[in-house]
Amino acid sequence: MSTFDWKKILQIGLIGGIVGVLIALVGMVEEFNERDIIAGTLTMGWTMLILTVLVMAYFVAGTVKAHSWLNVAAGALSGAVFSVVMSLLTWMVDSFDLRQTLVNASPSLVKILTFEQGIPNGLITLIVAGIVVGAVGSAIFILPERIRKAVTLGLGMVAFLGLMQDIIQVSLAGFEGLSDAIAWMFGRGIENGLSVAGAITVFLVVSVSNLLWDTNAPKVNARIEKLPQKSRRSLKWFGYGMLFLVIIYLPAILGLYLTEVVNSTGLFILMGLGLNIVVGFAGLLDLGYVAFYAIGAYTVGVLTNLSGELTSSFGWNFWFALPAAVALAVIAGVMLGIPVLNMRGDYLAIVTLGFGEIIRILALSDFLKPHIGGSQGIVNIPPPKFLEVLVNNPQTLYYFIVAGAVLALFTSQRLRDSRLGRSWKALREDEDVAQAMGINLVATKLMAFATGAAFSGLSGSILAVKLGTIYPHSFALLISINVLALIIVGGMGSIPGVFVGGLLLAGVPELLREFAEYRLLIYGALLVVMMQVRPEGFWPEATHKRELHEADEEARLTAEGQEA
Amino acid sequence: MSILSIENIHTYYGNIHALKGISLHIEKGEIVTLIGGNGAGKTTTLRTISGLLKPREGTVKLNGEDLSKYKAHEIVYKGISMVPEGRGVFARLTVTENLEMGAYSRNDKGENSRNLERVFTLFPRLKERRTQVAGTLSGGEQQMLATGRALMASPNILLMDEPSMGLAPVLVELIFDTIQQINKEGTTVLLVEQNASMALGIANRGYVLQTGQIVLSDSAEALKSNPTVQKAYLGME
Known part of the structure; x- marks a missing residue:
């Protein structure tokens, strides 16, 4: 049945328009316009607006239940509403001086939004463009699923490469043979995005190969299935071997700056894996997770520093301080765990939040200043030595962090499938019933806090040697929130989800440093959209997905029942 | 010796005196029922036996062993396994x-797979x-x-809290048939x-609970023909 719900489409268009106005007024259009995705053709500012229209088109496509021209018409309509709202903004910015209150409502914004064509002409172009993008956007959603996936992926890849072009160019600059290809792909030097030809090539290569893979994947998989056990196993080991080689050579390929980005992402992932045990596996909402990070860092700092400014100087070797730091974090985890044993949900969150702040304020306090340096922190933490190699630059630290992450990955995987993992799962579902199954609540909860704290303490220790100095303000509440957000975005309780979340929420922002001003805004918007569209996260754990799509599950079962 | 015996237990929710000196005993192989209205203390009794609540006074004994030291x-x-209220x-x-x-x-893996087989035989639906x-x-x-x-925990004693709650009569009958079946296979049921x-x-036997106290105890047959029980719990005039 086809329905064309005028009101709903207008409403979506209006909401999209308001989002567009917001994007323009906070200054994102202007600032992002400095950078091109496709050189000379498409700027990043415009990409933001187009993306808004595409998201609108996605929702509009949801309201029209038919896959037909009605969809395109609906998309065009919502696009028109969007661009009319944007035109109104442009006209107002042009006619009245709004800069007293709205700093970014500047003539240059008008210039961008009117394509430098002046008021009447430019606005007409804007509206036509809105209609076209809306129509094309919803046309994407009526394509057959396979083609839609390929097209979306291709467009996404173009946007991604265009966005990351300077980093890609810099890191590929070392390869002499590639310089011609790079020059062709990226056109006019380092400040601009892909060349038009490069963008088309990327789009075609990605979409076509995705399409081919989609059609042939079952065949390939079937052929692999048919292979004898032995060659299948060797194929698997070959895959692992390749992955291993990539991991080993990554710092050499990426260069210093990107390795540094990978390192900070890695630390977040390491913490995420730990918090995932507490929040994802055991369902204990811990907002003070940064405390253990601080404890790990400060323990290493106090035990190994050579500054001589603190009253007690230990001068330990890092490799002795590291287990001490992890042990202290574990003890702190248990000490936090004991008083909160009887608390659930929101109450637990508040208490742990307080705990995190207490640790930070203690680090800042004058009372502990002689021992841990107060607001000046601890300086001159020497880099550790590993078999005569000084771990003091991003490229050596990288291996250290990878080792930590692999350890954490392995441990959480084993724990998840263990008896302890099962009791965490029961605890998360229902504490009382878990107890009636014979699960020791006290031990189970304390184990969750302790294991989570151990990983956090480990990443804190690495942070201490990575920076060489630690300050109380490195351990703000925002870190706990970031780690929690990356778990939510990746998918609660899902181990691969932690990696996805880490790359998205720690890696990408690190790469887009120049837009750091908008980081939290985009972050917040992403979380809101995620919760609406994909509440189970990007790479969800099976159980969690089932809960949020109970209706689908029931529909599937009824369908199966009818078939049977 | 009774497999389970409760002697004079007093259980509190904060300051609310929920169980006021309850004593009962269950023999091996029996089905014993606790009946009573809302708030009579039936669930509280089960939760006290299973250790989720601790009595302030009195003891719960399993084969003569005091359970108060166990969590x-x-x-x-x-x-002792419990089927909680509301499932x-x-x-x-x-x-x-x-x-x-x-x-x-x-x-024990072998035991677990035997139990799983047993559950699937009892409830083919599952x-x-x-x-x-x-x-x-x-x-x-x-349910x-x-x-x-x-x-699945191979219990000697199964505590069941309101298995009929919110179920259609035909399902209630099915569940009760299964309880009898489980009992025949050797599990004592409260x-x-x-x-x-x-x-x-x-x-086999029943206890009638009212505001935290046992007011009647007798064989099931006798309770069924008891005029007070008939009037208050069986809806007969």
């Missing part, structure tokens, strides 16, 4: 995962739905699952019910 999860290892299945886990959770206290998420089961199926899950006529229909 709730340790009592499961002693052979309490793990809604996001599948039927099989729920049953596996029930076997948490048992580490076998059909073993990959389904428990939250999407019907009320009756959830079967909760019962099956308790059986059954808490509001549906007194059904409960007295399968039980």
Whole structure:
């Protein structure tokens, strides 16, 4: 049945328009316009607006239940509403001086939004463009699923490469043979995005190969299935071997700056894996997770520093301080765990939040200043030595962090499938019933806090040697929130989800440093959209997905029942 | 010696005196029922036996051993399993995962697979739905699952809290038939019910609970013909 719900489409268009106005007024259009995705053709500012229209088109496509021209018409309509709202903004910015209150409502914004064509002409172009993008956007959603996936992926890849072009160019600059290809792909030097030809090539290569893979994947998989056990196993080991080689050579390929980005992402992932045990596996909402990070860092700092400014100087070797730091974090985890044993949900969150702040304020306090340096922190933490190699630059630290992450990955995987993992799962579902199954609540909860704290303490220790100095303000509440957000975005309780979340929420922002001003805004918007569209996260754990799509599950079962 | 005996227990919720000196005993192989209205203390009695609540006074004895030194999860290892009120299945886990959770206290793989087989024989419906998420089961199926899950711990004593709650009459009958079946296979059952006529229909003996005290105790037959019970719990004039 086809329905064309005028009101709903207008409403979506209006909401999209308001989002567009917001994007323009906070200054994102202007600032992002400095950078091109496709050189000379498409700027990043415009990409933001187009993306808004595409998201609108996605929702509009949801309201029209038919896959037909009605969809395109609906998309065009919502696009028109969007661009009319944007035109109104442009006209107002042009006619009245709004800069007293709205700093970014500047003539240059008008210039961008009117394509430098002046008021009447430019606005007409804007509206036509809105209609076209809306129509094309919803046309994407009526394509057959396979083609839609390929097209979306291709467009996404173009946007991604265009966005990351300077980093890609810099890191590929070392390869002499590639310089011609790079020059062709990226056109006019380092400040601009892909060349038009490069963008088309990327789009075609990605979409076509995705399409081919989609059609042939079952065949390939079937052929692999048919292979004898032995060659299948060797194929698997070959895959692992390749992955291993990539991991080993990554710092050499990426260069210093990107390795540094990978390192900070890695630390977040390491913490995420730990918090995932507490929040994802055991369902204990811990907002003070940064405390253990601080404890790990400060323990290493106090035990190994050579500054001589603190009253007690230990001068330990890092490799002795590291287990001490992890042990202290574990003890702190248990000490936090004991008083909160009887608390659930929101109450637990508040208490742990307080705990995190207490640790930070203690680090800042004058009372502990002689021992841990107060607001000046601890300086001159020497880099550790590993078999005569000084771990003091991003490229050596990288291996250290990878080792930590692999350890954490392995441990959480084993724990998840263990008896302890099962009791965490029961605890998360229902504490009382878990107890009636014979699960020791006290031990189970304390184990969750302790294991989570151990990983956090480990990443804190690495942070201490990575920076060489630690300050109380490195351990703000925002870190706990970031780690929690990356778990939510990746998918609660899902181990691969932690990696996805880490790359998205720690890696990408690190790469887009120049837009750091908008980081939290985009972050917040992403979380809101995620919760609406994909509440189970990007790479969800099976159980969690089932809960949020109970209706689908029931529909599937009824369908199966009818078939049977 | 009674397999389970309760002597003069007083249990409190904060300052509310919920159980005012309850004593009862259960012999091996019996089905004993506790009947009574809302707030009489039936669930509180079960929670006290299973260790989720600690009595301020009195003792719970299993084969003569005082259970007060054990925590709730340790009592499961002693052979007492509970089917909680409102079923309490793990809604996001599948039927099989729920049953596996029930076997948490048992580490013997052979025993676990025998138990699983037994549960699937008792409730063929659960076998059909073993990959389904428990939250999407019907009320009756959830009751079967909760019962099956308790059986996975190979209990000597099964505590059942209101298994008939919110179920259609035909399902109530099915559940009660299964309780009899489980009992025949050697498990002692303590059954808490509001549906007194059904409960007295399968039980050997019964206790009537009123505002935290036992007001009557007799064989099920005698209770059924007792005029007070008939009037108050069986709806007869």
